[in-house]
Amino acid sequence: MDPKFEIQLRAQEQDLQEQNFFNLDINDQQKIKEGMVKVIASAYIRFKMAFRACCWKGYSDNDIYIQQNLQKGIAEHQNKVKRIKKKVQNFFQSEMSIEPHQFVVQILKNRDQVYSGGIFQHVNSYVQINESIKDEKTKYLYRDVENIGLKKSDQVNHQESQQAKQLKENQKKILQSISSTYITKYTELLLKCIIKDIQYYYGYNFRVLKIFQIEFAKNSDFRIPHIWWSAFQDRYRMLIEFKRNEHEKKKKFKLNVFKNNYFLCPICIQYNCMIHKSCNDIHYLKNDNWTPLFDKNIPKHQLHIDKIKDFLTMYNGTNYAHKFMCKDHEFCFRNQLNKNKQDLISVQQHKFNCLNKRWINMLLYFADCFTFQNPCFLTIIINMSTSNDDLKFQCKDIYQYLKSVRPQYYSLERIQNEINAFIQSREKEYLKLLSKDSENILDDKYIQKHFYHIPDQKQEILNQLKELSEMLKCNYTPCFHTGVCDGENGCRCYRNRDLIEKMQKRIDKLKHIQKKEKKHTKKVLELSFDNNSIDSNEEDDDEESSDLQYMTYQEIISKFLHECERFCGCPNYCRSKNKKLGCNCLNDMTCQTDKNCQCRSKLRECDPEVCRCFCNRNARTIQKFGLNIDYCTNSQALYNCKPRVLLGKSLVCEGLGLFAGQDFKKNQYIGCYIGEIINEKQGTERQEVQQPQGISYLFMLNKETDVDSFRYGNKMRYVNHNCGSMANCKVDVIYNRGINIVRFSAKEDIQKGQEIYFDYNRNYQIEWMKYFNEYYDKFEQEEKKQQVQKKIISKFIKN
Numbered sequence: 123m124d125p126k127f128e129i130q131l132r133a134q135e136q137d138l139q140e141q142n143f144f145n146l147d148i149n150d151q152q153k154i155k156e157g158m159v160k161v162i163a164s165a166y167i168r169f170k171m172a173f174r175a176c177c178w179k180g181y182s183d184n185d186i187y188i189q190q191n192l193q194k195g196i197a198e199h200q201n202k203v204k205r206i207k208k209k210v211q212n213f214f215q216s217e218m219s220i221e222p223h224q225f226v227v228q229i230l231k232n233r234d235q236v237y238s239g240g241i242f243q244h245v246n247s248y249v250q251i252n253e254s255i256k257d258e259k260t261k262y263l264y265r266d267v268e269n270i271g272l273k274k275s276d277q278v279n280h281q282e283s284q285q286a287k288q289l290k291e292n293q294k295k296i297l298q299s300i301s302s303t304y305i306t307k308y309t310e311l312l313l314k315c316i317i318k319d320i321q322y323y324y325g326y327n328f329r330v331l332k333i334f335q336i337e338f339a340k341n342s343d344f345r346i347p348h349i350w351w352s353a354f355q356d357r358y359r360m361l362i363e364f365k366r367n368e369h370e371k372k373k374k375f376k377l378n379v380f381k382n383n384y385f386l387c388p389i390c391i392q393y394n395c396m397i398h399k400s401c402n403d404i405h406y407l408k409n410d411n412w413t414p415l416f417d418k419n420i421p422k423h424q425l426h427i428d429k430i431k432d433f434l435t436m437y438n439g440t441n442y443a444h445k446f447m448c449k450d451h452e453f454c455f456r457n458q459l460n461k462n463k464q465d466l467i468s469v470q471q472h473k474f475n476c477l478n479k480r481w482i483n484m485l486l487y488f489a490d491c492f493t494f495q496n497p498c499f500l501t502i503i504i505n506m507s508t509s510n511d512d513l514k515f516q517c518k519d520i521y522q523y524l525k526s527v528r529p530q531y532y533s534l535e536r537i538q539n540e541i542n543a544f545i546q547s548r549e550k551e552y553l554k555l556l557s558k559d560s561e562n563i564l565d566d567k568y569i570q571k572h573f574y575h576i577p578d579q580k581q582e583i584l585n586q587l588k589e590l591s592e593m594l595k596c597n598y599t600p601c602f603h604t605g606v607c608d609g610e611n612g613c614r615c616y617r618n619r620d621l622i623e624k625m626q627k628r629i630d631k632l633k634h635i636q637k638k639e640k641k642h643t644k645k646v647l648e649l650s651f652d653n654n655s656i657d658s659n660e661e662d663d664d665e666e667s668s669d670l671q672y673m674t675y676q677e678i679i680s681k682f683l684h685e686c687e688r689f690c691g692c693p694n695y696c697r698s699k700n701k702k703l704g705c706n707c708l709n710d711m712t713c714q715t716d717k718n719c720q721c722r723s724k725l726r727e728c729d730p731e732v733c734r735c736f737c738n739r740n741a742r743t744i745q746k747f748g749l750n751i752d753y754c755t756n757s758q759a760l761y762n763c764k765p766r767v768l769l770g771k772s773l774v775c776e777g778l779g780l781f782a783g784q785d786f787k788k789n790q791y792i793g794c795y796i797g798e799i800i801n802e803k804q805g806t807e808r809q810e811v812q813q814p815q816g817i818s819y820l821f822m823l824n825k826e827t828d829v830d831s832f833r834y835g836n837k838m839r840y841v842n843h844n845c846g847s848m849a850n851c852k853v854d855v856i857y858n859r860g861i862n863i864v865r866f867s868a869k870e871d872i873q874k875g876q877e878i879y880f881d882y883n884r885n886y887q888i889e890w891m892k893y894f895n896e897y898y899d900k901f902e903q904e905e906k907k908q909q910v911q912k913k914i915i916s917k918f919i920k921n
């Protein structure tokens with residue numbers, strides 16, 4: 123059950139309890155309530171599903187899945203009603219002598235099987251059965267129901283005693299209270315929930331409600347009650363008021379943001395002007411601070427808490443960790459205990475203050491895991507966190523600390539008893555352990571080896587390289603300073619050079635590590651094989667760089683510094699690399715796949731002045747003479763191609779959406795996302811401004827840069843979000859003419875008229891859409907399976 127809904131129901135139940143209106147047992151009351159909760163909850167969920175399906179149906183009429191789902195739902199509903207009617211009939215016939223209020227209670231006991239509409243449904247069936255019942259008592263019951271006004275029926279004459287009259291009145295009250303409180307209140311609640319849901323997912327869309335009614339009316343006698351419509355209207359009115367308030371709030375918000383006056387256009391004196399370039403918040407680019415990339419303070423060692431826990435549990439049988447005593451017997455807390463039973467030296471508070479919070483938590487964690495935990499043992503582990511001798515602990519410090527925080531485990535008496543009992547019983551064993559195992563096993567090396575995780579240096583460097591290469595991918599930004607590009611000006615040109623140097627250092631380090639590794643493996647080989655086999659391996663040693671898993675320095679430059687390719691002014695790296703740029707596709711005439719086309723795989727567009735592929739050599743002549751030959755599929759942005767796309771009312775949200783105006787094949791170019799290139803700070807500020815307006819046109823290019831098409835843009839800014847298999851378009855950030863561009867291309871074949879969607883990102887999730895798409899995918903898979911089966915069967919029959 124929806125948790126929100128459950129909470130609401132509970133609140134409603136409390137209201138009912140306060141009224142104390144029932145003459146029934148508390149148990150019965152409880153059962154009725156539980157029953158009603160179940161009924162309404164199940165009805166609510168069913169309505170919710172059907173409603174969603176209807177909404178989709180409203181948008182796309184050809185959707186077979188929705189139709190089938192809906193028909194299934196309606197058929198199920200009808201069957202349920204039939205089954206319940208039968209059950210009630212049987213029940214009533216077998217237990218004729220029952221009192222009316224008990225009758226209702228009995229039915230409600232079997233709530234699980236009861237269809238929504240609950241009591242109405244049963245009372246109706248009760249009335250319908252009446253004709254087949256001749257017993258006077260049951261007619262009498264029947265008349266009570268009549269009196270509530272649920273249905274008029276034939277007159278029944280019989281004499282009534284005073285007692286019967288009173289009983290009748292009581293029963294009447296009970297039934298009335300049932301109908302007025304449970305039925306109306308819960309149905310109202312149900313309606314409220316559904317309406318709330320509609321509002322949440324679809325806004326106040328009367329059209330959707332109408333479709334819902336039509337669909338349901340086709341196969342059943344269900345009608346949306348008047349109350350729904352009026353409630354809907356009420357809500358609509360409320361929404362308008364709410365919107366008005368929001369609007370006023372926004373005005374105030376805008377005034378607040380006026381402090382960022384670079385959003386104010388000095389020409390038209392409008393905030394966030396869409397026309398003039400003058401309100402550019404470009405000053406940020408000048409003051410862009412250069413922050414260090416790596417945090418040196420991150421601890422390199424990590425403790426395997428699980429391993430220690432295993433160790434402790436493993437030795438719990440022999441009380442090994444329990445018995446362990448520090449080498450410094452004089453200062454050991456046990457010794458001190460024997461000498462002086464009162465509290466020991468005060469806790470060295472400053473040490474604990476210096477200690478990382480993580481370590482203190484760990485200490486407490488162990489203490490809680492094993493109730494009494496040996497402070498000597500814990501001291502060794504804790505001391506691993508620091509190399510500074512002044513900050514190292516003695517076990518008495520740890521004992522004092524733990525005692526102050528967890529007094530229940532470290533009472534003086536308890537420890538004393540434990541130690542005494544232990545020494546008395548197995549003194550010899552204990553001494554042996556102290557002399558042998560404890561020194562051998564629990565020394566620093568042992569702990570370092572078994573309990574610490576020292577991260578793989580190679581992996582760390584590779585991660586750093588990845589991060590650096592991502593930064594290198596950042597878009598080119600022009601300098602605003604005068605004079606030379608150096609560190610003081612903090613411009614991108616200088617930063618890139620700096621990054622490359624950092625990468626170079628790391629690559630050198632990697633090479634060094636790999637050399638070391640090779641030497642080590644060689645030594646191992648020497649031990650296991652004879653000299654001849656080692657000689658044969660020596661030849662491979664020279665080729666070490668060829669089997670490096672990471673990219674070489676040159677590869678990094680050629681992959682990530684495309685911005686320098688033809689337009690570059692820097693002297694060091696670009697010149698030599700220029701020759702290697704571009705593809706030379708001979709097999710793939712149109713540069714269509716990543717495998718064949720080097721440019722595609724490197725996420726760059728083909729450039730006819732650099733590439734030596736067939737299609738690019740002939741592109742100009744093909745274009746000039748309008749020849750009916752496909753030319754390069756990887757340079758449409760360069761040629762400024764404009765495939766046909768249309769704007770229309772979106773199928774998934776209130777605003778506009780982009781629709782295919784022609785058929786698109788898989789991987790075909792759709793368009794480029796155009797907008798202002800801004801940095802991260804600007805991006806977050808603009809997001810703050812755009813969000814209250816309900817729409818955002820920001821596209822995150824990378825960690826540092828965004829593209830905003832709010833003020834400048836093209837049709838591609840209308841592409842809406844959808845997830846899973848419904849996202850039919852993919853987005854690549856590619857290099858084109860020395861800069862990054864955002865290319866939209868078809869993820870699958872798109873037919874003319876379909877809306878184009880792409881998956882915004884993980885953070886942008888619309889829940890109902892996700893679930894619907896999951897259902898849809900499952901359905902599609904099943905359908906495909908069925909089709910395959912059909913084909914196989916038809917083939918089989920033919921043969």
Ligand SMILES: C[S@@+](CC[C@H](N)C(=O)[O-])C[C@H]1O[C@@H](n2cnc3c(N)ncnc32)[C@H](O)[C@@H]1O
Pocket residue numbers: 772774775776777778779816817818819839840841842843844888
């Ligand atoms: C780039 S715009 C898309 C065009 C927008 N629909 C319009 O009419 O201008 C992105 C905005 O569209 C809306 N949007 C996009 N996909 C949506 C979806 N699946 N459901 C609801 N709103 C969506 C969000 O408000 C989002 O901030």
